[in-house]
Structures are given as C-alpha cells and as structure tokens.
Amino acid sequence: MPNPSYVVGIDQGTSGSRALVLDREGQVRGYGYRPLVRLYPEPGRVEQDPFTVAATVSDAIAEALGRANITPADVAAVGIASQRNTDFAWDSQTGHPVGHAITWQDLRTVDLVGELSAWPQASHWRERLGYFPGPWSSAMHLAWRMRYDPPFADAAHAGRLRVGPSAEWLLVALGEARSHAADLSLVQQMGMYDFRAHGYWDEWLACLGVPRTILPDAAPTVHDYGVLRLTGVDGREVAVPALAMIGDQQAALYGYDCRRAGDAECTHGTATFVDVCTGSHAPQQERINIYYAWQMGGGITYCMEADATVTGAAIRWMRESARLFDRDEEVGLLAASVPDAGGVVFVPAFTGLNVPYNDHNARGTILGLTLGSHRGHIVRAFLEALGYQVRAILETIAAQAGIHVSQLYLGGGVSASDLACQIQADMLGIPTVRPAFTETTARAAALLAGIGAGIWSADALPPLPSAVTVFEPRLSADERDAGYARWQRAVETVRAWGSG
Numbered sequence: 001m002p003n004p005s006y007v008v009g010i011d012q013g014t015s016g017s018r019a020l021v022l023d024r025e026g027q028v029r030g031y032g033y034r035p036l037v038r039l040y041p042e043p044g045r046v047e048q049d050p051f052t053v054a055a056t057v058s059d060a061i062a063e064a065l066g067r068a069n070i071t072p073a074d075v076a077a078v079g080i081a082s083q084r085n086t087d088f089a090w091d092s093q094t095g096h097p098v099g100h101a102i103t104w105q106d107l108r109t110v111d112l113v114g115e116l117s118a119w120p121q122a123s124h125w126r127e128r129l130g131y132f133p134g135p136w137s138s139a140m141h142l143a144w145r146m147r148y149d150p151p152f153a154d155a156a157h158a159g160r161l162r163v164g165p166s167a168e169w170l171l172v173a174l175g176e177a178r179s180h181a182a183d184l185s186l187v188q189q190m191g192m193y194d195f196r197a198h199g200y201w202d203e204w205l206a207c208l209g210v211p212r213t214i215l216p217d218a219a220p221t222v223h224d225y226g227v228l229r230l231t232g233v234d235g236r237e238v239a240v241p242a243l244a245m246i247g248d249q250q251a252a253l254y255g256y257d258c259r260r261a262g263d264a265e266c267t268h269g270t271a272t273f274v275d276v277c278t279g280s281h282a283p284q285q286e287r288i289n290i291y292y293a294w295q296m297g298g299g300i301t302y303c304m305e306a307d308a309t310v311t312g313a314a315i316r317w318m319r320e321s322a323r324l325f326d327r328d329e330e331v332g333l334l335a336a337s338v339p340d341a342g343g344v345v346f347v348p349a350f351t352g353l354n355v356p357y358n359d360h361n362a363r364g365t366i367l368g369l370t371l372g373s374h375r376g377h378i379v380r381a382f383l384e385a386l387g388y389q390v391r392a393i394l395e396t397i398a399a400q401a402g403i404h405v406s407q408l409y410l411g412g413g414v415s416a417s418d419l420a421c422q423i424q425a426d427m428l429g430i431p432t433v434r435p436a437f438t439e440t441t442a443r444a445a446a447l448l449a450g451i452g453a454g455i456w457s458a459d460a461l462p463p464l465p466s467a468v469t470v471f472e473p474r475l476s477a478d479e480r481d482a483g484y485a486r487w488q489r490a491v492e493t494v495r496a497w498g499s500g
Contacts, residue, residue, distance in 0.1 A: 004076035007455065008064065008230070008240070009446025010057060011081045011439070012166045013248060014038070014048075014103060017056040019064040020442035021075075024455055026462025030068025031439065032060035039100060044107040047100035050088050053166055054173035062231050072230035072238035079244030079449030080228075081251035081441045082167035084189040087138045089145075089163045089214075091155055092180075095172050098155050102141040109140035116143070119207050128194045128201055131289035138163075139191030143208040161214045165189075167245045168216060168225075175228040175239060183245035184218040184300075185292045193218065195292060196282065221246050221294040222452045243452025248441050249275055250293045253303055254448070255440030256409040257464060264405040265440075266390055266424075268412030272308040274393045276405060277301065283401040287356050288393075296451070296458050304397055306355035308389035312413055314348040314364070314382065324375040332417030335380040343368040345490040346381035349498075356396040357491065361498035367490050383420050387427025388487040394428065407431045407470075411438060418471075425471040429480055436466040 006029065011018040014036070021030035034056035039047040065072065085104035090097050102108075113135050116122065125132055133139045142163060145152040155161035162172075165186045171177040187193050192210065194201040200212055219225070227239040246254070249267070253275045256265045261279030266272060282290055282302045293303040315331060318324045325334055345367045347353075352360035366378060390408070398404050410432050414420045425432040437443070443465075450456045473480070 004074055006068065006070055006075050007446045007450040007453065008061060008075050008078045009081070009442040009444065009449065010061070010078065010170070011248065011251070011442035011445060012053065012057055012083060012170065014083050014086065014105070017053070017060045018439060018442045019057070019060040020439055020446055021064045021068040021070065022443070022446045022450065026447070027465050029070070030064040030066070032063030032067065034060045038103065038105075046103045046105040048086065048103055050090070050097040050101055050169055050173065053101070054170060057170055058174060058231060062233055065230065066233040071232045071234070072236065072240060075230060075238070075240045076455060077241050077243040077449040077453035078228045078230070079246070079445035079447070079452070080167040080170060080242065081246050081248050081445040082165040082186055084165065084186060084247045084249070085136055085138050085191070086166060087141050087163055087190075088166055088169035089152060089161060090169065090172055091160050092162045093160050098152055098161060099149060101166070102145070104136040106141065107135050109135040109144045112140055112144055116140075116207065121203060126286065127284070128196060129191055130188060130195050130291050131191070133191035137191035138189070139204075139208055139210070142210045146209045156211050156214050159213060163214045164216045171226045171228060171242055175242065176226050178224055178226040180216050181219040181223070181225065182216040183221050183223070183247070184295055185221065185247040185250045186245065187216055187218040188292050189247055190215070219245075220296060222296050222448055224452075241453070244445060244448030246294060246444065246448060247291075249273055249305060250291065250303060251441040251444035252411065253277060253293060255442075255444035256411070256435070258409060259301070262403055262405055264394075265409040265411065268311045268386070268410070268414045270310070270312040272311040272386060272389065272412075273305060274308070274390055275303050275305045276397055276403060277303050278401060278403055285400045287358065287396055288400060294448075304401060304403070306393045306396070308386070308393065309352060309354050310348060310350050311386065314350060315414065317350065318379065318382070324379060328413065331379055331383070331414065332419045334376045335383050335417075335423070336419050337376040338380055341381040341384055342373055342377040343370070344373055344377045344381040345486060346378060346385045347490050347494045348382060348385055349494055353491065353495070355393050357495065359495050359498065362494045363498055365490070365494045365497070367493065383414070383423045384427060384483065385487070386414070386420070387424040388484055390424065391428050391484060405430065407433055410434045411440060418469075421469070421471045422474070425473045426475040426480065427483070429473050429477065431473070432471045433468050434471070435464050435468045437464055
C-alpha cells in the first residue's frame with residue numbers, strides 16, 4: 001500500500017493557476033503553472049470561464065507532480081488558496097456552471113453601489129462586513145445577477161443555485177465537495193457576512209435580493225472540504241482529500257511565516273497590498289479593512305489590509321505610455337543611475353488615493369521637474385512613492401489598532417529590485433525582508449493541508465525553504481521625515497487639484 005508523504009498547494013489566481021508539491025521537510029519538490037485568460041465581453045466587464053479555470057489547475061497539478069517525479073497516490077492532502085471576490089456559480093443538481101464567473105476587476109456594478117449606498121444601514125458596512133463593498137465585491141456582483149441575469153435568478157429561485165469562490169468550484173469541477181462550504185476568510189470577502197457576529201447579515205441580504213441558500217457556509221481554514229481528483233502524467237486519477245482553503249492575500253501572509261500580531265507582508269502586484277496580522281483581536285477601525293485571516297483549533301486570527309492604488313499598472317504606464325523604459329527589469333537600473341530623485345516627487349494616483357486618504361478624485365502627478373530632470377529621477381521618485389504610501393498605511397494601522405510593525409516582508413514584481421527594497425526600508429525606517437522563495441501563497445495552502453493531514457502541527461511548521469535578504473534603513477530619521485513631509489505636501493496639492 002502507498003504511504004502518502006507529500007502535500008500539494010494550489011494558488012488559483014486571477015491571471016493564472018499554480019501548484020506546488022512539498023515533502024515532509026517542507027522542501028519544494030515540484031511546481032506547475034498555467035496562465036489564465038480573462039474575458040472582456042463588454043467595456044468594464046471582466047469574466048472567466050469556469051471550465052478553463054478548472055483545466056488550468058488540473059494541468060498545473062499534473063506538471064508539478066511530474067517535476068516532483070511522484071504520482072497522485074503519493075499525495076496525502078491538497079490545500080487551495082483562492083482569488084477573492086470572483087464569483088463562480090453552478091447548478092447543484094448537474095454541477096454545470098451557470099454563466100461565467102464575474103471577477104473582482106469587473107466594474108458593471110458601479111451604479112448599483114451608488115444606489116445601495118443610500119440604504120439606511122449602509123453606514124454600518126465597514127463595522128459589520130470589515131470593509132466597504134465596492135463594485136469589485138461579490139455582494140454587488142450577485143445583486144446585479146439577481147436583477148439582470150435571468151438564468152442565474154431562475155436557478156436561485158428554484159433552489160438549485162450555488163455560488164462560491166474558485167476554491168469551492170474546483171471541488172465541484174475536479175472532485176467532490178463534502179458540503180456547500182468555504183473557508184471563513186473567503187466567505188467574509190464576499191461582502192455579506194457579519195464577521196463580528198459570525199453569521200450572514202440577513203437585512204443586507206434582503207436589501208441585495210440575494211437568497212441565503214445560494215451562499216456557502218463558513219468553515220475553518222483547516223477542514224475536510226471534500227476530495228480533489230489529481231491526474232498524473234500517466235493519466236491515472238486518484239481522489240485526494242482537500243483539507244484546507246484560504247483567501248489569496250491571507251495565504252500570502254501565512255506563507256511568509258507572518259502569524260503573530262505585528263507580523264506584516266507587502267505584495268507589489270497590479271496594486272500594492274499590505275497585510276498585518278492582528279492576532280486574536282479584531283480592532284474597531286474606520287479606514288483599514290479588517291478580515292478573518294484563518295481559523296484553526298477553534299481560534300480565529302485576524303488581519304488588517306490596505307492597498308496603495310496602482311503599482312504594476314503605474315509601471316506599465318511608465319513603460320508603454322510615457323516610454324521611460326522598454327522592460328520592467330530596467331526600473332531598478334534607471335533608479336540607480338541617479339543618487340536621489342533630484343527634487344522630483346511622483347504621486348501615482350492614477351485611479352485615486354486609497355488608505356489613509358480615500359480620495360478617488362485624486363490623479364497622478366509629477367512635481368518638482370527642472371531642465372536637469374530625466375527619466376532616472378522620475379523612476380526613482382516612483383519607488384520612493386511606494387515607500388511613502390506604505391508608511392502612510394502602517395502609521396494608520398498603528399494609530400487605529402495600536403499595532404506597530406518592526407519589519408516588513410516584501411514580494412511581487414518590483415521587489416525583485418534590490419534598490420526598490422532598499423528605498424522602502426529607507427522610507428519606512430524599518431528593515432524590509434525579501435525571501436528568495438516567491439510562491440508563498442501556494443506554500444501556505446500546502447502547509448495548511450499538511451496540518452490537516454497530520455504531517456505538521458500549526459506550532460511546528462517548517463520555515464521558508466530558502467534564504468532571505470534583509471535591507472536595513474540607511475537614511476537618518478531627519479532625512480526620512482523631511483522626504484515624507486515633502487510627499488505629504490505633494491499629496492495635498494494633488495487632492496486640492498482633484499477636488500477643483
């Protein structure tokens with residue numbers, strides 16, 4: 001009889017699906033990736049085909065198993081990290097999708113958000129849901145579909161419709177779900193769950209017109225969710241227990257080994273996300289989103305999260321529209337070509353400013369240009385802006401929750417640049433830490449599955465499987481504060497311009 005000793009972690013994201021094989025020592029034995037095409041049926045609408053999503057996951061797993069030189073029978077458990085606020089719908093009787101998934105990037109519900117903001121209890125959204133449910137939220141997507149998608153509404157009224165994140169859909173498409181349930185971090189993210197009362201907010205569901213029957217129950221992060229059929233390179237299938245599920249940003253936090261209050265990570269992707277673990281405490285707040293992070297052994301861990309508008313999108317603008325460079329890898333080189341930003345201040349508010357400003361009328365601005373300014377100064381000013389935005393977020397978290405971050409883990413595209421990491425340490429005044437290992441989201445899913453399978457305990461997990469680079473601050477406090485004050489003056493200029 002086989003003795004399964006490996007775990008598989010799945011990172012099902014918006015732009016692609018990843019699979020990671022870990023052995024009992026926590027070492028990576030195999031990795032697979034498949035890109036995922038998004039669909040744009042109309043301007044402002046962004047969708048995904050559920051069958052294609054499932055196929056990319058199946059193929060990524062097969063590739064990872066092949067690279068690890070193991071078969072599905074060698075796998076003890078699977079864990080799934082899922083993109084958030086992308087809604088998959090299926091018929092509970094047939095298992096077939098009901099339309100495409102609406103992604104978090106979709107903007108069809110902008111007008112609906114404005115309408116529902118007039119609901120008398122909308123002022124309680126942030127307190128009860130943990131965040132303001134914008135057009136990207138599942139709550140708005142489902143309300144829109146109940147109004148304007150007849151097959152969706154008909155299936156809901158008939159009691160056959162089920163809706164959940166991609167993690168749950170994968171069990172339906174590639175295996176068997178034990179029940180209609182998802183990890184509590186993913187359930188809260190849908191924007192209908194009162195996370196302080198630990199239950200769906202019935203009055204809000206009624207306002208949205210969304211039946212409770214279509215929504216998943218909230219389950220612990222480590223839980224028997226069902227089975228996933230893994231296919232090896234030889235085509236043989238084995239049903240493997242799916243023992244963990246978690247939201248992607250929460251998984252990144254867990255995968256960076258950030259599991260105690262004050263531990264923090266920052267991911268620079270299309271936007272920059274900062275997540276800070278708050279432990280068992282869910283602080284009251286007004287500007288920072290607060291989420292379930294994970295639940296194990298009956299205890300819930302919370303996190304605070306904020307995003308700094310655009311990062312990868314701003315880099316793309318500098319490359320394609322401003323033509324400051326040809327390849328993203330040149331960002332660090334250009335910034336290193338000058339000793340400082342030469343007085344240039346870049347406020348990359350292309351879609352507004354998020355925490356702590358929450359000003360969506362602000363727009364991107366470059367100040368302080370002289371005839372001696374060139375593209376190196378602009379690029380370096382952009383990297384400084386990243387550090388200043390993260391500082392503003394961390395200062396807000398400290399003020400509202402009393403949680404002070406002593407070091408920050410970095411990941412995502414721009415963090416590949418040593419100079420970018422150093423500039424952030426300088427702007428923040430704390431060390432920044434960049435692991436050589438980058439697939440932390442899939443790693444978290446695998447670790448959690450291993451806990452469920454009894455391979456590890458939550459208190460004795462293997463450490464990150466690679467070295468880290470630590471960037472210590474080099475600026476004096478006076479230099480750092482002077483630069484931050486200049487940035488804040490630029491922000492106020494931008495906000496005044498936008499309000500005019």
